[in-house]
Structures are given as C-alpha cells and as structure tokens.
Amino acid sequence: MxxxxxxxxxxxxxxxxxxxxxxxxxxxxxxxxxxxxxxxxxxxxxxxxxxxxxxxxxxxxxxxxxxxxxxxxxxxxxxxxxxxxxxxxxxxxxxxxxxxxxxxxxxxxxxxxxxxxxxxxxxxxxxxxxxxxxxxxxxxxxxxxxxxxxxxxxxxxxxxxxxxxxxxxxxxxxxxxxxxxxxxxxxxxxxxxxxxxxxxxxxxxxxxxxxxxxxxxxGQAKPFDLPLETRAFWSDFPLALVIGLLAALLGIGVMLLVTILERLFKRLFPNHAVRRAAAGLLLTILSIRFPAVLGSGHAAVEHAVNGDIAGRHALELLGAKTVASAASLGSGFRGGLFSASLLMGALLGQGIAWIAPLIPGIPPVSPGLCAVIGMASVGASIIGSPLTMIFLVLETTGDYDAAIVVAIGAVAASFLTDRLFGYSFATWRFQQRGLAIEGGHDVSRLAASPITGIIRPPKRSVAANADLDDVLRAVSTAGARGTAVYRHDGSFAGLIDPRLVEAIEEEEGRLPIVAADLIYETSPAVTPKTNLAELVEIFRNDDRATIAVMDPADNRTLVGVVRARDAFALASNILDMQRREDLGISK
Missing domain, CATH: 1.10.3080.10 (Clc chloride channel)
Known part of the structure; x- marks a missing residue:
C-alpha cells in the first residue's frame, strides 16, 4: 500500500x-x-x-x-x-x-x-x-x-x-x-x-x-447639503457630455486668466502691497453687486445647486467669481481654487440649465443635476482629480443615479483639459516655476541616490608618452573598466578612447602616436557628489562606456571610473524597488 x-x-x-x-x-x-x-x-x-x-x-x-x-x-x-x-x-x-x-x-x-x-x-x-x-x-x-x-x-x-x-x-x-x-x-x-x-x-x-x-x-453637518430630488434620464447623458466639454474650456480659461492677470498686475504695480491692494479694491467693487465673490464660496455652492442662484444671475456671478479668484491669486493673495472651482462649476451648470430650454428640441433638464455635473466637471478640469470630484458629489448628494451622469461630465472635462492644455492648476504653476512635475510620482529617487558605490579604480594605467604597443596591451586587458593616462607630473590626463584605438589598428602603417593622442577630447564633469539621475542622463547623451570621476577640489586628480552598465543596473534596481514598494510587494 x-x-x-x-x-x-x-x-x-x-x-x-x-x-x-x-x-x-x-x-x-x-x-x-x-x-x-x-x-x-x-x-x-x-x-x-x-x-x-x-x-x-x-x-x-x-x-x-x-x-x-x-x-x-x-x-x-x-x-x-x-x-x-x-x-x-x-x-x-x-x-x-x-x-x-x-x-x-x-x-x-x-x-x-x-x-x-x-x-x-x-x-x-x-x-x-x-x-x-x-x-x-x-x-x-x-x-x-x-x-x-x-x-x-x-x-x-x-x-x-x-x-x-x-x-x-x-x-x-x-x-x-x-x-x-x-x-x-x-x-x-x-x-x-x-x-x-x-x-x-x-x-x-x-x-x-x-x-x-x-x-x-x-457635528455631522456637511459644508453644503445637496439634496437632488430628481432622476437621471437618457437625455441627461449627452447633456453631461456637453457640460463637461464647456467645463474644460472654462477651467482652461480660469488657469490662463490667473497667469494673464499676474503678469498684468506685475507690470502695472511693481510694489507687492500695492498690487494686492489693487486686487482688493477690485474685489470690493465686485462685492457690491455680487457679495458671494468674497471668501471661498462654500455657502454659494449649496445655493447654486438648490436653485437659489439661477438663470442670468448665475452666469453673472460666474463671471464675477472667475475674475475675483483669478485677480486674488494673480495679485499675490495666497490660497487655492478647490472650492472656487466647485462654485464656478455649479454656476456654469445653472447657466446651461437656463439656456437649454431656449434651444428647440432640447428635452427638459434638471437645474440641480446640471449644477452638480458642472461642479464636478470644472473641479476635475482645474484640480486635475476627476475621481475625487465624482465621489465628492456622490458623498454630498447620496444620489447614485446622479453620480453616474456626473462621471460622464467629469471624465469628459478631464480628458479635454489634458488634450488641449495638458495641466491642472497645480502642475501649471509648477511648470511656470520651471519644475517638470506632473503629479506626486516619486521622480527624485534616482536624484537622491549617490554613485559612490559604483566608482571603481581604472583597470589599467599608462603614461602620457607610452607608445602604441603599450596602449594596445593595456586596452586589451582593461575592458570596460577603462585605461587611465597620467602625465609625467602624476596628474590625470584622461581615459583612452577605445574607438580611436580601434581606428588606429585598422591603419596599414604604424603611426607615431602616443597615449596622450588617444584620450577622449572632452569629459563630462562627474564627481563623487554627482547623483545617479545626473549620471544616467550623461550616459544617455554620451555613447562612451566609461566615464572618469574627478576630485571636486582638484580637477586633475582621478578618483575612479564609473561604467555605463553599472549606472543603468543600479538605476534599474532602484526603480524596480520603488515599483515593488508602490505595489505593496514584499522585498
């Protein structure tokens, strides 16, 4: 058995x-x-x-x-x-x-x-x-x-x-x-x-x-209460798409307007305090007709969705709030556009709901539903977070049917903003400061990694006046570790360029060439303080297999050499580790 x-x-x-x-x-x-x-x-x-x-x-x-x-x-x-x-x-x-x-x-x-x-x-x-x-x-x-x-x-x-x-x-x-x-x-x-x-x-x-x-x-009260006593119909889906497209244009316009007003204020008012005071005067004038432009606009969001702000007044307040927020940020007041984008979107939706019946053949629309679609869509365009906006509407309204329609508008606005403009407000401001950041992805892991662990001494070294036979013997055994050339006073002259050696070998007659004639003409500035991101970029733009690492205090003293394959292997390991951490995979 x-x-x-x-x-x-x-x-x-x-x-x-x-x-x-x-x-x-x-x-x-x-x-x-x-x-x-x-x-x-x-x-x-x-x-x-x-x-x-x-x-x-x-x-x-x-x-x-x-x-x-x-x-x-x-x-x-x-x-x-x-x-x-x-x-x-x-x-x-x-x-x-x-x-x-x-x-x-x-x-x-x-x-x-x-x-x-x-x-x-x-x-x-x-x-x-x-x-x-x-x-x-x-x-x-x-x-x-x-x-x-x-x-x-x-x-x-x-x-x-x-x-x-x-x-x-x-x-x-x-x-x-x-x-x-x-x-x-x-x-x-x-x-x-x-x-x-x-x-x-x-x-x-x-x-x-x-x-x-x-x-x-x-208490459990939310910043705004958005009850929607309506149901989504088939006609609301194309309407959400239209609102999303218009919201994208509005979002792009707001971001550009902030930059335009910022440049205008700087040109008209060189003094920072005067610049902000001028924007404050503009806000005061706007508040005479539209008090809701003051502050973040949380209260106005609820009133816009519930229909207390509707029709022409909604469009007028939309224009006023857009100018007020852009002027505040452009003049140097500090803050964000998160809540302002929600208010602008709600007002845009109410304006569209007011205009829609004037177009022949348009089915009846719900102003409240248009408002929440606009709220999420403009927020997705300016803030750059469509899923956040979709679920913000879902959690504040508790209406699943509305969230489905809202998702169409938010996704459309996000897509069109990305295709036409390519930035959210945050990344747009980063670009203006010269930072190539497209989000919170860890793009600095390589920049934070030193290269000291991959610096090695050169495999062979020769004198600057060494003849071609000595150079050939050194290069044949050095491989990718490189052959260093030193002057008579002991200072470093450069690394032998294997391509020049190969070209000389193909010549029929022996030329009167010494080691100093075969080094690289130029050498990238690499020191032990160079980080891995900089080194990888150097190797990407240079086809040499080995680069000399120099003493930062004396550019004639060689510290060692780094090989391209070692740099790329280390970068690959670090990025792989980062991916594993992001995915939650055990090391």
Missing part, C-alpha cells in the same frame, strides 16, 4: 511588521488632522466676522450692517499683512515652501515646519479678510506637514513618508468636506500619483478617522 499523503501544515500568522505601525500612525494622524481642520475652519469664520463684520464663508448676501468701506479696508490690511509675511518668510528661507505634491515628487515626502508656516499663514491672512480664495490648500498643507514631521520623528523610511504625506492630505480633504472616499482619491490622484493595495489601509483609515473627529467636534 502506498503511504497516505501528509496534509500540509497550516501557515501561521505573520508577525506584526512596519505596516501595522504605519496604519496605526495614519489613524492617529487622521485624528490630529481632523482637529486641525476644525480649528482652521472655525478660525476663518471668527476672523471674517472680526474683519468684514460678517462670515463670508456662510453668506451669499451682505447683512444690513455690512459696509463696503470696511470690506475695502479689510482687504487692504490683508494686502499689507500678506506682503509683510512674504518678506519675513523670504528672510527665513530663500526657497519657496514645498507643497504636498512637490514634496512627494522631489523630496521623498520630506517637509519642514517652514513649509507649513509658509503656506498656511499667508492663506489664512488672505481668506480671513475676504480674498476670493479657498482654505483647502492650507488644510492639506498642514495635514501633509504633520504627517511628514511625525514620520521623520519616528524614523519611517522614504516610502512610508510619502504614504503618510498622502494620508495627511487625504485626511484634510475628507475632514473639510466630510467625504472620506473623496479624500482618499484626492491623495491617490494628486499627492501619490498612483494607487496600491499597500497604501489603502493607511490612507483610508486616516480619512475615516479625520471625518469621525470632525463629527465629534462640529
């Missing part, structure tokens, strides 16, 4: 690893970020009541006691305050503060308290006095910096720092809108640039904990 097969042993549980600690850290971070967001939102409301005499975040009309002179003075004070803060910050650090996307792309998630102060304080100094900007950039920056500092304090590796920065940003957006899924997707689409199973637990738990914390501190 054949022996019975043994049952395989039951695998035991894995021991707790760093992933468990990362998830616990993300949960604590979500709670901290929720407290910070609640504090910032409350502070802005109190500050606006003190400076403007009313909370612009919660009103679309001016109260009876409001004074336009007070509004103008408040914005002028803001212009002076932001200017003073900017000068103080420039004395503190010469560089610009890193935001979460830039930090994840270029510095592996490393952020400093300067990055928090340099972004959060000027934004609060702008929006608290009525500038037409949003606070989302402030809360996401604060969440990201808290995450980075906490991770660095606990000694987390680079990959965990990037995840924590994404978790902090996700928690901030989730807390601000009480929308955890939208917050998670914001982190994946913008801050991390990719999704992986490994990052789901920390980012998801951070967003959920932030929302729960907001519920405990402020």
């Amino acid at each position: 054949s022996p019975e097969p043994r049952l395989s042993s039951i695998p035991g549980f894995r021991k707790p690893t760093g992933s468990f600690r990362l998830v616990a850290l993300a949960a604590a971070l979500g709670c901290l970020t929720g407290v910070a967001v609640a504090g910032i939102q409350s502070f802005v409301v109190l500050a606006q009541r003190a400076t403007l005499g009313f909370a612009a975040e919660r009103r679309i009309v001016l109260p009876d006691h409001a004074s336009h002179l007070r509004i103008a003075l408040a914005l002028t004070c803001s212009a002076i305050l932001v200017t003073v803060l900017s000068r103080l910050l420039s004395r503190w650090k010469t560089r610009e503060p890193l935001d979460a996307v830039e930090a994840n792309a270029l510095s592996g998630g490393t952020m400093s308290w300067f990055d928090a102060v340099g972004v959060v304080i000027p934004i609060l100094a702008s929006v608290s006095f009525g500038a037409s900007v949003g606070i989302e950039a402030a809360v996401t920056q604060l969440g990201a910096v808290l995450a980075s500092r906490l991770g660095r304090r606990l000694g987390r590796p680079r990959s965990d720092l990037r995840v924590l920065v994404g978790a902090g940003s996700a928690a901030a957006i989730a807390a601000a809108y009480r929308a955890p899924i939208a917050g998670m997707l914001y982190a994946y689409e913008l801050v991390l640039g990719t999704y992986s199973k490994r990052t789901l637990a920390p980012i998801g738990l951070a967003a959920i904990c932030a929302v729960i914390t907001m519920w405990l501190l402020t």
Whole structure:
C-alpha cells in the first residue's frame, strides 16, 4: 500500500511588521488632522466676522450692517499683512515652501515646519479678510506637514513618508468636506500619483478617522447639503457630455486668466502691497453687486445647486467669481481654487440649465443635476482629480443615479483639459516655476541616490608618452573598466578612447602616436557628489562606456571610473524597488 499523503501544515500568522505601525500612525494622524481642520475652519469664520463684520464663508448676501468701506479696508490690511509675511518668510528661507505634491515628487515626502508656516499663514491672512480664495490648500498643507514631521520623528523610511504625506492630505480633504472616499482619491490622484493595495489601509483609515473627529467636534453637518430630488434620464447623458466639454474650456480659461492677470498686475504695480491692494479694491467693487465673490464660496455652492442662484444671475456671478479668484491669486493673495472651482462649476451648470430650454428640441433638464455635473466637471478640469470630484458629489448628494451622469461630465472635462492644455492648476504653476512635475510620482529617487558605490579604480594605467604597443596591451586587458593616462607630473590626463584605438589598428602603417593622442577630447564633469539621475542622463547623451570621476577640489586628480552598465543596473534596481514598494510587494 502506498503511504497516505501528509496534509500540509497550516501557515501561521505573520508577525506584526512596519505596516501595522504605519496604519496605526495614519489613524492617529487622521485624528490630529481632523482637529486641525476644525480649528482652521472655525478660525476663518471668527476672523471674517472680526474683519468684514460678517462670515463670508456662510453668506451669499451682505447683512444690513455690512459696509463696503470696511470690506475695502479689510482687504487692504490683508494686502499689507500678506506682503509683510512674504518678506519675513523670504528672510527665513530663500526657497519657496514645498507643497504636498512637490514634496512627494522631489523630496521623498520630506517637509519642514517652514513649509507649513509658509503656506498656511499667508492663506489664512488672505481668506480671513475676504480674498476670493479657498482654505483647502492650507488644510492639506498642514495635514501633509504633520504627517511628514511625525514620520521623520519616528524614523519611517522614504516610502512610508510619502504614504503618510498622502494620508495627511487625504485626511484634510475628507475632514473639510466630510467625504472620506473623496479624500482618499484626492491623495491617490494628486499627492501619490498612483494607487496600491499597500497604501489603502493607511490612507483610508486616516480619512475615516479625520471625518469621525470632525463629527465629534462640529457635528455631522456637511459644508453644503445637496439634496437632488430628481432622476437621471437618457437625455441627461449627452447633456453631461456637453457640460463637461464647456467645463474644460472654462477651467482652461480660469488657469490662463490667473497667469494673464499676474503678469498684468506685475507690470502695472511693481510694489507687492500695492498690487494686492489693487486686487482688493477690485474685489470690493465686485462685492457690491455680487457679495458671494468674497471668501471661498462654500455657502454659494449649496445655493447654486438648490436653485437659489439661477438663470442670468448665475452666469453673472460666474463671471464675477472667475475674475475675483483669478485677480486674488494673480495679485499675490495666497490660497487655492478647490472650492472656487466647485462654485464656478455649479454656476456654469445653472447657466446651461437656463439656456437649454431656449434651444428647440432640447428635452427638459434638471437645474440641480446640471449644477452638480458642472461642479464636478470644472473641479476635475482645474484640480486635475476627476475621481475625487465624482465621489465628492456622490458623498454630498447620496444620489447614485446622479453620480453616474456626473462621471460622464467629469471624465469628459478631464480628458479635454489634458488634450488641449495638458495641466491642472497645480502642475501649471509648477511648470511656470520651471519644475517638470506632473503629479506626486516619486521622480527624485534616482536624484537622491549617490554613485559612490559604483566608482571603481581604472583597470589599467599608462603614461602620457607610452607608445602604441603599450596602449594596445593595456586596452586589451582593461575592458570596460577603462585605461587611465597620467602625465609625467602624476596628474590625470584622461581615459583612452577605445574607438580611436580601434581606428588606429585598422591603419596599414604604424603611426607615431602616443597615449596622450588617444584620450577622449572632452569629459563630462562627474564627481563623487554627482547623483545617479545626473549620471544616467550623461550616459544617455554620451555613447562612451566609461566615464572618469574627478576630485571636486582638484580637477586633475582621478578618483575612479564609473561604467555605463553599472549606472543603468543600479538605476534599474532602484526603480524596480520603488515599483515593488508602490505595489505593496514584499522585498
């Protein structure tokens, strides 16, 4: 009889690893970020009541006691305050503060308290006095910096720092809108640039904990309530496509208008304070007819979707809000366009719903549905995060049918913006600063890698006056490690160029050539301080197999050589490790 097969042993549980600690850290971070967001939102409301005499975040009309002179003075004070803060910050650090996307792309998630102060304080100094900007950039920056500092304090590796920065940003957006899924997707689409199973637990738990914390501190009321008592019909699908296309054009126009007004203000008003004060005067004039241009516009979003702002008034307010937000950012007030894009989109949708019945053959449309389609579509165009906008609508309306139609508009707007313009507002500003960043993808891993580990001494060396036979013997045994040529005083002259040696060998007669005649004419400037990204770029633009590494203190002293195959192999290993980390694959 054949022996019975043994049952395989039951695998035991894995021991707790760093992933468990990362998830616990993300949960604590979500709670901290929720407290910070609640504090910032409350502070802005109190500050606006003190400076403007009313909370612009919660009103679309001016109260009876409001004074336009007070509004103008408040914005002028803001212009002076932001200017003073900017000068103080420039004395503190010469560089610009890193935001979460830039930090994840270029510095592996490393952020400093300067990055928090340099972004959060000027934004609060702008929006608290009525500038037409949003606070989302402030809360996401604060969440990201808290995450980075906490991770660095606990000694987390680079990959965990990037995840924590994404978790902090996700928690901030989730807390601000009480929308955890939208917050998670914001982190994946913008801050991390990719999704992986490994990052789901920390980012998801951070967003959920932030929302729960907001519920405990402020109640379960959302920034705006968007009930949609309507059903989506077949005719709404092509309508969503049209709204998405128009939203893309509007989003591109807004981003370009910010740049145009920025250049115009700089040309007309060289002084920074005067420049911001001029924009404040423009906002005061616009607020006489359209008070909703002041502040971020959260209250106006709800009124636009619910139909309180509709028809011609919606289109007029759309134009006013567009100019107000572009002028605020173009003049130097600090803030973001997250909430402004939502308001612009809702107003665009209401305007389209007002115009649609004037076109013969158009079926009846729902103004509220058009508003939420426009809200998500313009947000997808300007912010560059269509999934975030789709789920933000779903979580704020609770209407699944509407979310399907909204998805068509948001996807269309995102696609057309990418094809016609190629940037979101954040990446557009990066490009203007000379940074080739298209998202939070870690593009700096190679730049952070030294090359000291692949520097080797040359295989052979010869004197500068060595004859051709000596050079041939040296080159035949050196291979890709290279043959160094030294002058009579011991200084380094260069590396032998194998192509010249091969050409000389093909000549029928022997020429009176010495080693100094066979070195490379030029040599790239490579030192031990050169990083791997720079070295790989040099090898891509140069077909030589070996490059000399020189002493940075003395350009005649050879440190060693690096081979192209070693540089590319190291780069491939590092990028493969990065992909495995992003995918959550164990090393």
